[in-house]
Amino acid sequence: MCGKCISVCPLINATNREELGPRAKADLCRLLEDDESLLAGEDVAKLAGLCLGCHRCKSVCSQGVDVPGLVATLRAAHPDFKGWLWKTWLTNAKQLWSASSTAAKLIPKQFQPEKLGPFLKMLAGLKGGPGLEPFLTAETFSDTYRGEKMLLFAGCTATHVQGRWLMTALRLLDGLGVEVLPGKFQCCGGGLKSAGFADEAGQLAQENIDVWREAGRPKIVTFCESCLSGLSGYEAFLDDLKEIELWKNSLTPLSNLLQNTSFMVSDNVPENIGYHRPCHVDEVDSDYVFLKNALGEHLTVATEKECCGFGGVMRLGAPGLADEVNLQCWDALSGADMVVSGCSACVAQLSSTHPEGRQVGHWLELIL
Ligand code: SF4
Ligand code: SF4
Known part of the structure; x- marks a missing residue:
């Protein structure tokens, strides 16, 4: 109380x-x-x-x-229809994500079935816009991680829809001298868990932990805050306190590895860039620290407590409420010509709701 x-x-x-x-x-x-x-x-x-x-x-x-x-x-x-739709989308339909996102953008609002309207809106945002025009170039990479072996957890959106995020992440890791180990991760399971599908989420957690164990328990690099949050909730599937500690310490945001890498900003940088802080981010928020260092005075506004309103299964069940939350978020970002975030769900939500003339993308899209 x-x-x-x-x-x-x-x-x-x-x-x-x-x-x-x-x-x-x-x-x-x-x-x-x-x-x-x-x-x-x-x-x-x-x-x-x-x-x-x-x-x-x-x-x-x-x-x-x-x-x-x-x-x-x-x-x-x-369980209800929306939960079933959400689960099917997260487990059995990933090969269709890219094509469905394109198709959803083409369906005029008046022809969208009422029951599926919020779902189609969410789909349309998944692929984002044409992509942000990059203006950051890595100049000198830090040597801190040179020669280290790590796994890359790309997440469902980068794997199935946003291949350019994955390619940029791989290029950056290559510049840092990191050897990316092979490992076939599944979805983190976070979206399924919060929608009430604990068994299915647990199965995915177990498979992901096995990939990590087989690779010798190295660092796992991520560039999506939702994935990081999903992976952080695996305690119940790890052997003991020692392994839980090892697992938690292995989870590494890509932006954290880039803190000592210097970036050059080209002339096409927008004057006012906004940063949307995802709800699942920790206190340090290494994405923000990285962006502040790289963009300097061009990063003019950032959300603090405002949620984008994505909300997983709630986006389907109570779209009106999710919209109210989303409007508050855009209010807090007023003045920004371009908004970036480090969470695939936030990027999808902001891409499908942005006011006229604003651009939205993952911060990886800023990097050449
Ligand atoms: S933070 Fe909220 S849920 Fe937790 S004890 Fe206080 S009122 Fe209860
Ligand atoms: S929407 Fe409110 S009740 Fe639900 S997880 Fe967030 S803070 Fe908690």
């Missing part, structure tokens, strides 16, 4: 409705645990749909209350 989570929940910030927030959800879940009949199944399913899964409440709660985890349990107990 301390209320710490109230000030960080993007749903409350956007709507001023405390009943949508983490404390109310935690309270209701506790009551339902004692007596399931207090709410009709339909109402429980509705409640379970109203959470962005941003984990902001969990990160500030002094009592260790895991509201997104409680919501995921409710979602598992009350």
Whole structure:
């Protein structure tokens, strides 16, 4: 009842409705645990749909209350069509992501089936725009990691849709002198877990841990904050505390490796660049540190507590609420001609919702 989570929940910030927030959800879940009949199944399913899964409440709660985890349990107990669609999209349809994203952009709004409208909007954002015109060139690479062997966790979006992110990441690792080990990772499972598909997410976690073990437990480089967050939640599948520590220390944002690499900025740099801070980012936020160093005065605005409103399965279940959250985010980014982020879900969401004339992309797109 301390209320710490109230000030960080993007749903409350956007709507001023405390009943949508983490404390109310935690309270209701506790009551339902004692007596399931207090709410009709339909109402429980509705409640379970109203959470962005941003984990902001969990990160500030002094009592260790895991509201997104409680919501995921409710979602598992009350499956619905949106959950099924989300799961199918994340598990069985990845080969179709690129083509479906292109197709979704072509369907005029008036012909979109009402039930699928939010899904098509999300799809359209996945592929982004034509891509940002790059203006950063690496000049001198740091030697800190030269000769080190690492695995690269590219994530589903870069693997299936945004191949240019993957190619740039590989080029940068090559410049740093890192030897990228072969390893076939699966999806991190974060999206499935928060949608209530714990078994399927656990299976993916186990497969990813096996890839890491077989490679000799090296660093795992990532360039998506959602993937990093999904991978960080694997404790239950690791052998003991020592292995948990090793796993956590192995997870390395690409931007962290680039902190001592110098970049040249060309003349085509936009005057005002905005940075969207993903909800899942840690306190250090190495993407922001890297961008501030590389862009200097051109990085003029950054979000702090504003969520992009992607929200995984909530984007499908309560699109109106997700839109309110999204508008707040764009308000905070006003003045920016171009917005970059280091999370594939945020980039997809901002690409499908940006105001006229703004460009959106992953920060990797800035690099030649
Ligand atoms: S996970 Fe995010 S949206 Fe959901 S209750 Fe917590 S702070 Fe609010
Ligand atoms: S869920 Fe945690 S942060 Fe929120 S009111 Fe309860 S104890 Fe405080």
